Amino acid sequence: MTQSEKLESFYSRLSELHHLNCISALLGWDQRVCMPPAAVQGRAAQREYIAVMAHRKATDPEFSSVVDELYQEIDSLSEDDQVNVREVKRQLDIDRRLPEEFVSEMSQASSVGYSTWQEARPRNDWESVGPLLERTVKLSRQKAELIGYEEHPYDALLDLYEPGMTTSILKPLLLKLADELRKIVPSVLQRFANVSPLKGDFPEETQKSLCHRVALDLGFDLRWGRIDSSAHPFTTTIGRNDVRITNRFSRDTFIPGLYGTIHETGHALYDIGLPQKWLGTPLGSPVSLGIHESQSRIWENPVGRSREFCVYLSRLLPELFPEFATTPDELWNWVNLVQPSLIRVDADEVTYCLHIVIRMLLEERLIVGELAVADLPEAWNDLYVEYLGIRPPDVKDGVMQDVHWYSGSIGYFPTYALGNLYNAMMIESALLAIPDLYEKIEEGQFAEFLNWLKDNVHRHGMRYHGRELIKRITGTDLNPDSFTRYLRRKFLPEGV
């Protein structure tokens, strides 16, 4: 085959895989948003059929050797093709190192783990999930060995979610962050000592209108997107110009529903900002979970929880909730309320990363075998006392609160913290480019900031890995200082 024939065959297979991934996304979206309940078994069979087909097409020997050959001649390719070949080769190398039996064992363990966790958590039933988690940890260790690593087995797992990330970079970063956070938490807590959470009566339909309005103001567009409800909010890309988000609401407060929507809108704006003509190739794909999370959190937190955004919000609210009177300051207190909490997903901006540091420390110890799964609940509780000053009363709100480990995702949690570090660094650069950014936010004008993100983050697809990208944008290596600086300025403007 000539090089151009190889490239043609390469891109044609990527396009097939893209169709299958989109179909798989639609089957998943429909299941969570539309599908009638009795269809669940039939849907599982449809999803498995597509997953098996995609796996075969992604790893078949003919495609494999086209990728290898293109990689050997990578220097003679165009810059764009180089990125695509490099990234597909990277992923293929991982896939090829995992034997089919291992993949199927892992996927079975994940799905049993998921459903068992789902039933066991409300019952506070650690006995049911413990042995399954032991198997998952063992399989994850095996996975790390199969994939390979240079320094640390945890590296192989981190790299799956955040390409290029290693324990030796991540751990000092997050420990330094934790130290800083623990310094500021007591003063911040004091500041909110007299604030109680918002409680009122906010009909779901009106909350939906508010969320629609805000998402559209931020740049979400119903010509290429949809907003629906589902049990757990998520964002998914179904195809070219088709990005969908979901939200959920509690009747007594509009804050989680609204900020969930802003978060998912951030994910969606990244997905639609990726070069649509490269969709289905690495150049049209998100960099990593950490960068994806930076895009949701940058809208949710530095933008959405700013005083200026509260001014913008306070202009929208009276129309929708005429009986609810509030001020921007009061709103700011509600949306920023810092309280030590047991539950990661309910955590505020200041304590959130401490939840992640605890998980990172435990994951590392599980993977190297320093910690037995049987001792995990106790180790979890001890770290909660150490880092957050509270001891979970049970496993439901302790070690069993998140599905990740039980469904086989070890190495995933750190990307949430990375999202915070990335976005804090980005917003500092954005402020240099758009000095009146926060005045614009107050006016409800978000287009210039979105364009900045498109230009600096979205349009590159996977051209740069996360740390490269952030250095390109900010001129600085990934570090926790921007984030802690941001928190100090915001919550302790007079200093600790």
Added chain:
Amino acid sequence: MTQSEKLESFYSRLSELHHLNCISALLGWDQRVCMPPAAVQGRAAQREYIAVMAHRKATDPEFSSVVDELYQEIDSLSEDDQVNVREVKRQLDIDRRLPEEFVSEMSQASSVGYSTWQEARPRNDWESVGPLLERTVKLSRQKAELIGYEEHPYDALLDLYEPGMTTSILKPLLLKLADELRKIVPSVLQRFANVSPLKGDFPEETQKSLCHRVALDLGFDLRWGRIDSSAHPFTTTIGRNDVRITNRFSRDTFIPGLYGTIHETGHALYDIGLPQKWLGTPLGSPVSLGIHESQSRIWENPVGRSREFCVYLSRLLPELFPEFATTPDELWNWVNLVQPSLIRVDADEVTYCLHIVIRMLLEERLIVGELAVADLPEAWNDLYVEYLGIRPPDVKDGVMQDVHWYSGSIGYFPTYALGNLYNAMMIESALLAIPDLYEKIEEGQFAEFLNWLKDNVHRHGMRYHGRELIKRITGTDLNPDSFTRYLRRKFLPEGV
């Protein structure tokens, strides 16, 4: 291969094809109900990808020869396997007779025809569609020759939609029907001379509640189904226990929205009544378009437009539309209003089949070459004068009113009339089995009738073709007498 290996390979391929068909149905449903508008091109590529894959899997030589071999030893198969092999072979023979280039030319002509018709119809623009229709007719003639027929080229096309149907059976049947209808139309028209259509103000949300309530009463179940809105109502099966209908509403009357919903509910009850364990095989598939249409129309007309159903409805309405006062008799007049009309889809029970007879006569003449496409608009108008006493003022409401011919479906229309004949014969038999059927309807009790349909129609899948099935149910050959008897009893109880 042993016979059991052949059967395994046979059923495994059917199951793959079933997955692909379901995915294709989901892509279609989502496009019409959910998809954001800018995604249309990407979706077309996804649908084509699945269609090409399904076509390849349905016609590949290995599968082909398994089917042929099983067909040769069909007598040694179980009764169920015999049906499945017979029907798959029947379809495969048709597919194999159509060369790939022909299929692709036909599908291109259909899609160009469809989109041109869509734009040209509102403009009354026959010039744009005429030449395309000429090509479609030519291709349809070619299709008939490729598929083959014993007596008449039109047979090959009829058989695609109604297996086993031929011109020599259909034509005398529909002409006899037309004669009878033309005898009764004048007296029926007279009866409705002083009735004017319902006009009021019926908010869409309330109409939706009414439709949901009625569909659920008829036996539709949200555990295995969904009801949504779309530009044109339709029913689709997305998988096992997943049948979805759509409806649309006009603000000034609830009747088309409600009866559209009842119609689609009938389709859905058939789909879900098919043996779900045989889904994806002929034993889990509908017999034909005519039988499918009998299942929608039996609920819409003999059930839904009966006096007893109007009593049931008149109990539901006051709660939903408190300002709208009516009586069962007034309702009956509105839902049954007979008026000569230009438009098939707006036609009443009495004149509906005359619209079909006109189309059948024209299709036959087009296919044998007795009528040139250029002369079609005039021939259409002449037949409307002859059969319905009205001359269409333009092509928009004349020969261009339906998409079928322009999108390549010739031979499809007669199935609508067959639906009426089948359902009138069925309801006579159902009344013998359930003498108090109409009392039950008045009480809003539909379960016994649904069970009768399941038992007599749904559970057989494609075990019998339409004419066999109706003879099994009624003991009588397919004929128009039950239908005309039904109309006479209903509309002219005192005789003509």
